[in-house]
Every structure is written in C-alpha cells, then in structure tokens.
Amino acid sequence: MKFDHCKDCREEVVWWAFYVNICQTVFKGVLGLLSGSAGLLADSLHSGADVVASAVTMFCVKVSDRPADEKFPYGYGNVQYISSSIVGMILLAGAIFLMYESIIKIISGNMEAPSLIAAVGASVTIVTNELMYRYQVCVGSENNSPAIIANAWDNRSDAMSSVAVLVGVVASVMGFPIADTLAAIGVSLLVGKIGIELIAESVKGLMDTSVDGDVLTTVWQVAKAHPSVHSIYSLRGRNVGEEIHLDVRLRVDPRLKIRESSAIAEEVKAQIKEAIPHARDIRLLVGPAPAEAYAERG
DSSP: OOSTTHHHHHHHHHHHHHHHHHHHHHHHHHHHHHHTOHHHHHHHHHHHHHHHHHHHHHHHHHHHTSOOOSSOTTOSTTHHHHHHHHHHHHHHHHHHHHHHHHHHHHHHTOOOOOOTHHHHHHHHHHHHHHHHHHHHHHHHHHTTOHHHHHHHHHHHHHHHHHHHHHHHHHHHHTTOTHHHHHHHHHHHHHHHHHHHHHHHHHHHHHTTOBOOHHHHHHHHHHHHHSTTEEEEEEEEEEEETTEEEEEEEEEEOTTSOHHHHHHHHHHHHHHHHHHOTTEEEEEEEEEEOOGGGGGGGO
C-alpha cells in the first residue's frame, strides 16, 4: 500500500459512497421534478440504485473480513465478487427500466424542453461522481478490493450519465425537446453496458481465473532470484476477494537436507509477500532438481 492509512480508507469509503449517493438521489430527483427533465429523473433513479449497491458493498466488505473457519477454510473473500455481481444486476435492471420509460415517452409524443436548472443539477453531479470514482478506485486498488472497485465504476457510470443528461438538457433548451429523452436512453445504454461488464468480471472471479500475468511474472522473478533455487516447475495464482493465493513449486539441490529445503521455502515465501502485499496463502513446495545438474560440484 502507498500509505499507512489506506486500510482505514477501506472502512470509510463505503460509508462516504452510501451517503453521497443518497444525497444525489434526492438532489437530482427534486431538480428533475422542478425542471421537468426526463434525463435528470432517470439519473436520479440511477443514483437510487447506487444507494442499494453501496449498501450491498458495505455488507460484503464486512463479511469478507471474517477469518477462515471449518465451513470456509479459504476465507470469505469471494463474497466480494458476489457483491460486484449484485451491483452489476442492479445497474442492468435499472438500465432496462430507464430504456422502457424513455421509449414510451417518445412514442406518446409527450416531450417538453426542461428548464436550465436541470443543467445545474447535472453539472454538480458530474463533479461529485468523478471525485467519488477517483477516491474509491484508489482505495479499491490499494486494498485489492473488487467490491470497492465495482462501486467506483458505479460512480463513474453515474458521472458519464450526467454528462449525457447535461448535453440533452442544453440541446432541448436550444429547440430540440426530444434530446432530453434521447439523453435518458443514452444513460440507460451506458449503465447497462457497465452492469454487464461487472457481472462478467464477477463470474471470472468466482470461477477462480488466474491472477494478472504481471503478478505471476513478479513471483517467478523473486523465486528464481534466490541463489538456492534451481528452477520453477509450476506456478499458479488466483484471486480470493482482496487476497491473492499462490501455488509455487521449486526445485533445489537434491543433496540438501529437508531442514535446509524448508528454510529456503520460508525465505522465498517471505520475499514473495514483500514483493506482493496482497499475497496471503502461498503454498510453496520444494522438490529435488535433476542430479546431473549438480554433478560437477562433486
């Protein structure tokens, strides 16, 4: 982690996101009603879904802190992928609803240009959501939390939605009243896309897909750099919530005693943990290298 307080931010950020989303839901809803903006009302519903998503994230982050037990010997970390999938489904459901309402409005022909106060509301929420995105993505990245990162992208989607609303409101005021409703449709498409992406990433996490190649490369380099390691014949890794679990198999001099081989394994483990802060469960097995590789040493 970059700073010592990154762990504290992990506990605080979900509460900030929860309160900010509540305020935005009310703020955009009131301005949407006062201004008559379909786009801003749609954006308000999006923020309402964000409130639910933030509540789910808070619950799942709390559950993921539980230590491993007999029922879940690998811990509760994967609950964060469940959180991400729930956020994705909420966004997708909201997008379908917004799309339906907007299309019905266009078919009915009931479209009027909103007042410029809607543009003020959209502008404020653009800035607020972008700041929340940057705050959460920083905390999520430093703590390797898929749930917090998912929530960050939720705020980024809200910021982009508000940009579409702002463009629609301005165009409507300039003489194109349908633009506000089209902005609402654009919002629904954007929200739906992000929802599908979050669901897809969650499925990957729950299916134990491999960690990033850069992580495995770092592990390989650290292990190979140890002077007593002859070679690495197996290296695997998976994400379990915020943690990275690794399975490393090394070869060492076959003439070493078991005690010496165990000491090498512990040294390599310590070096891997230092290089990769989120590596928690490292299963490191040591086997003998081919005898001919050390034949010349006599």
